[in-house]
Amino acid sequence: MRADIQIYSPSANQISMRSIVGSGTLQSINAGEPTIGANASAATWTGAVKIAADADPTGVTAHRFTGIAKSDSSDTVAAAGYVEVWVPCANTIYSADAKTASLVASQALIDAMRFKRVVFDLTSTKWSVDTAASDSVANGLVILGGDWTKGEVRFLIIPTVSIIGQIPSA
Amino acid sequence: MRGDIKLYRPSEDQISIRALTAISASINAGEPTVSSDASGSSTGVVKEGATHDPTTASAHRFTGIAKSDSSDTAAAAGYVDLWVPFADTIYSASALTTAEASTQAKIDALKFKRVYLDLTATKWTVDSSVADAVTHAVVIIGGDYAKSTFQFLITPLASIIGHYPSA
Numbered sequence: 001m002r003a004d005i006q007i008y009s010p011s012a013n014q015i016s017m018r019s020i021v022g023s024g025t026l027q028s029i030n031a032g033e034p035t036i037g038a039n040a041s042a043a044t045w046t047g048a049v050k051i052a053a054d055a056d057p058t059g060v061t062a063h064r065f066t067g068i069a070k071s072d073s074s075d076t077v078a079a080a081g082y083v084e085v086w087v088p089c090a091n092t093i094y095s096a097d098a099k100t101a102s103l104v105a106s107q108a109l110i111d112a113m114r115f116k117r118v119v120f121d122l123t124s125t126k127w128s129v130d131t132a133a134s135d136s137v138a139n140g141l142v143i144l145g146g147d148w149t150k151g152e153v154r155f156l157i158i159p160t161v162s163i164i165g166q167i168p169s170a
Numbered sequence: 171m172r173g174d175i176k177l178y179r180p181s182e183d184q185i186s187i188r189a190l191t192a193i194s195a196s197i198n199a200g201e202p203t204v205s206s207d208a209s210g211s212s213t214g215v216v217k218e219g220a221t222h223d224p225t226t227a228s229a230h231r232f233t234g235i236a237k238s239d240s241s242d243t244a245a246a247a248g249y250v251d252l253w254v255p256f257a258d259t260i261y262s263a264s265a266l267t268t269a270e271a272s273t274q275a276k277i278d279a280l281k282f283k284r285v286y287l288d289l290t291a292t293k294w295t296v297d298s299s300v301a302d303a304v305t306h307a308v309v310i311i312g313g314d315y316a317k318s319t320f321q322f323l324i325t326p327l328a329s330i331i332g333h334y335p336s337a
Binding site: 009011093113115116117137158165 | 205211257332
């Protein structure tokens with residue numbers, strides 16, 4: 001959903017880039033949604049991105065995280081389009097709602113999940129942070145803090161799951 | 171010991187975060203910290219690093235240099251403020267063996283070597299004599315021979331920023 005994921009603190013070097021989005025759906029990506037490479041490793045290269053899936057981003061997928069959409073995509077059912085994505089610089093800090101608000105309903109709850117590695121959740125069209133996911137080296141979101149009054153968490157996305165420095169996990 | 175490790179040049183994005191500490195953690199500003207949790211668990215608690223940290227071979231991720239003394243006591247848990255270990259933060263600390271950093275030529279010859287931190291008694295230093303290894307997270311990038319100090323990076327592969335465990 002539009003604006004589900006926001007840049008809480010941009011890198012000083014934050015830039016965006018325009019990427020291809022394939023045809024087949026009308027405006028398949030909204031601003032504030034996560035994107036991944038449409039190409040798997042070693043695939044025929046197209047440079048296209050697509051909307052991520054539930055439980056992305058991780059180091060176990062061949063589709064690297066390509067950033068949060070800055071704009072709505074311009075693709076249609078009949079024609080490919082473009083989307084602006086924020087380059088996932090390692091120092092960028094993001095914010096989004098927790099999937100389960102009661103899990104971040106106090107500062108003590110947020111403190112106790114600091115540095116935990118989790119993933120995004122996609123339920124219906126709503127993107128959130130699945131703070132209940134088990135900590136795993138393959139998970140790409142690292143919780144740094146949050147705002148319990150808003151049910152919101154702040155997090156990094158580690159370069160090892162993104163175009164910045166992906167190392168596929170086992 | 172307080173002030174052993176300094177931010178020689180902070181990242182442009184440098185921020186600090188407050189993390190939990192256990193009873194009697196006794197972390198001083200300028201000391202390295204690691205997550206108390208191994209992979210698969212999560213309490214949000216950090217502790218002082220151990221000698222030969224940080225490495226990518228540990229399940230305890232590097233969580234940053236302490237910005238403050240921790241507030242824990244013998245009876246109660248507390249907090250410590252940490253400098254988030256961004257990849258472009260440059261640190262400085264004394265050499266374990268001052269003779270190894272006593273000339274510019276010696277420092278030049280150590281440039282890009284991957285080493286680790288040493289803790290002897292309560293003093294944190296850079297152990298520049300350890301053999302270069304892919305698992306060592308301290309990367310020497312310079313120094314000041316007049317002070318026998320090294321300037322170094324800490325690779326994200328050993329930290330919360332981009333941990334990737336080595337075999």
